[in-house]
Amino acid sequence: METQNNNPQQNKIGHWLKTSITARMLMVGFLVIILLIPLSYISSLINERAFRQTDVVNEINSKWGNHVLVYGPVLKLPYKTYTETKTYNEKTKTYFKETQTHIKYAYIFPENLDSKVNVNSKTLNRGNFESAVFTTQMVFSGHYIPVDLKAKGIKQEDIVWNEATIIIKTSNLKGIKSEVQIKLNDKAYNFETNFNQNDKNNLDVLESSFIKGETLFATKSTKFNFSITFNGSRQIEIIPIGKTTTMQMDSNWADPSFMGNYLPNDETKQITENGFKADWKVLHINRAFSQQHLKNIPNLNQFAFGTKFMVMVDEYQKSERSAKYGFLVIGLTFLVFFLIQTLSKINIHPFQYLMIGLALTMFYTLLVSISEHSNFLKAYLIAGISVIVLITLYSKSILKTFKFPLFIGASLSALYAFIYVIIQLENYALLVGSIGLFLILAIVMFVSRKIDWNNG
Incomplete structure (x- = not known):
């Protein structure tokens, strides 16, 4: 019921x-x-x-080459500093003065830095995944003006000219595919890796052999030029350490993303389906650091500029x-x-x-x-x-x-x-x-x- x-x-x-x-x-x-x-x-x-x-992309990039950041060339000049210590002699009841000599380093940036960067990009595949990589040849030229450190309180006679060197810093030491030489007024100097360099920028350091700096940097301007070929990925950047810094970049990459504090000139920038061309010019008044540094080089990575080579919207x-x-x-x-x-x-x-x-x-x-x-x-x-x-x-x-x-x-x-x-x-x-x-x-x-x- x-x-x-x-x-x-x-x-x-x-x-x-x-x-x-x-x-x-x-x-x-x-x-x-x-x-x-x-x-x-x-x-x-x-x-x-x-x-x-x-x-997978990170693995491919780590084997081919990481992102490229070039920082240099920088003139590294050793100089002498002095300290005095007083020691009291109990027998003579007098103070004995002893002078100790210390070696420190001054880092001098070039007056102008011009770079030409040619980038050839391609894709590498692993399984269903692919990564965009590139091979780039970077050619640098410029000049140094005569070095004068009096404003820093350093006398010319205290500079150890014969132990001067040139250093170049990079984020992609593994990706370098050619020997690196720098020509100073047409004389070539080879670079070696400086593993003992304590770099706060987390960059690897290349350092040249000793240069007779007095004949090159004491009284006259010195021209320089060098080139580096990299296998790299993701992006290319330089730091504008020249008092005037220019960069010309051309590539077959059709989707560049310009990055950093400085953008390329709109008048000369060209982007087509076959690649791009771009020019940068950075003056010393555009960045907040000087051309001479004592003791160490500050971290200037924040001033880097360049191009990112990545797919804008992937699958x-x-x-x-x-x-x-x-x-x-x-x-x-x-x-x-x-x-x-x-x-x-x-x-x-x-x-x-x-x-x-x-x-x-x-x-x-x-x-x-x-x-x-x-x-x-x-x-x-x-x-x-x-x-x-x-x-x-x-x-x-x-x-x-x-x-x-x-x-x-x-x-x-x-x-x-x-x-x-x-x-x-x-x-x-x-x-x-x-x-x-x-x-x-x-x-x-x-x-x-x-x-x-x-x-x-």
């Missing part, structure tokens, strides 16, 4: 779930929230693959940005089905909503997996067409007509195309996205204006 008494109540609840607009809205909203769980796992998968790519970044719109895609697709169900009085089961939602989430796993073996556009097209065809055919079996499934297929195609356009944009993504969402909201408001929301 209790079962018979409960049947009317159960039937009433079942009828309310089938016919009530409010019940359908609650059901659709609940399913959207549930589908956020697989979307979060997909986002984690994308991040995991991106981290894996980063690890995983695009996939991650696409996945962020997953909630929007699922929500709008469910909204379309909800409006069709409400306007046409066709019953759609919650399980069928769930199957449609899972098909939409599969788009992102297809996108990531295919993009690892192809470019992003092809992966996006294959994943999008597969999901749209699947949902359209499934909708045909649910809605028992051709009109609504074709509308759903067209809506999904427009939505995926809209998201692809947003992903490709950098500066106008927010503007285009906001306008697109406004138009979608206007269409939904127009379509739903005739629904009787008071019915359930």
Whole structure:
């Protein structure tokens, strides 16, 4: 008798779930929230693959060559300083003065520093991952003016001229692919690695053999030139230690990102699909350090400038940005089905909503997996067409007509195309996205204006 008494109540609840607009809205909203769980796992998968790519790229770069930072040439001049100590003699009852000599170093920057940098970039592959690397030849020239340290309190006779050296600092000692020599007024001097140098800039140091500095730097200007060939990755930078520093860079890299405190001249900068050319000029008044330093060289890395050689938006970044719109895609697709169900009085089961939602989430796993073996556009097209065809055919079996499934297929195609356009944009993504969402909201408001929301 209790079962018979409960049947009317159960039937009433079942009828309310089938016919009530409010019940359908609650059901659709609940399913959207549930589908956020697989979307979060997909986002984690994308991040995991991106981290894996980063690890592989770092491994490739460490073997080929790291980023390139060149700091030099710097004239290293030893000089003498003196200290006096007094010792009291008990027998003579007098003080004995003793003078001790200490060797310290002055670091002199050149009057001008001109560099010409030619960069040939390419990609290295490992499995499904690739890294952009380059080989660069950097040619430096300039001159030193006669050294005068009187303003620093150092007499000319206290300078140890015959033990002068030239030092060059770099972040990529491993990537150097040629012997390094510097010519001072046409006389060549070789460099060796100075492993004992305590460098606060975390840079490796190359130091030349001893130079007879008195004949070169005491009374006349000295011209210099040297070149270094690097295998490197990520970026190329120099520090503007010349009183006037210029750099000319040309490369076959089509997407440069100019970095540092100083940008290239807009008048001469050229960027095409075949590469770029850029010129920099930095004056001593543009940076806050002098041309002479005692005891040690300060950390000047903050003044470095150059070019970054990296893909602006890689495949995983695009996939991650696409996945962020997953909630929007699922929500709008469910909204379309909800409006069709409400306007046409066709019953759609919650399980069928769930199957449609899972098909939409599969788009992102297809996108990531295919993009690892192809470019992003092809992966996006294959994943999008597969999901749209699947949902359209499934909708045909649910809605028992051709009109609504074709509308759903067209809506999904427009939505995926809209998201692809947003992903490709950098500066106008927010503007285009906001306008697109406004138009979608206007269409939904127009379509739903005739629904009787008071019915359930």
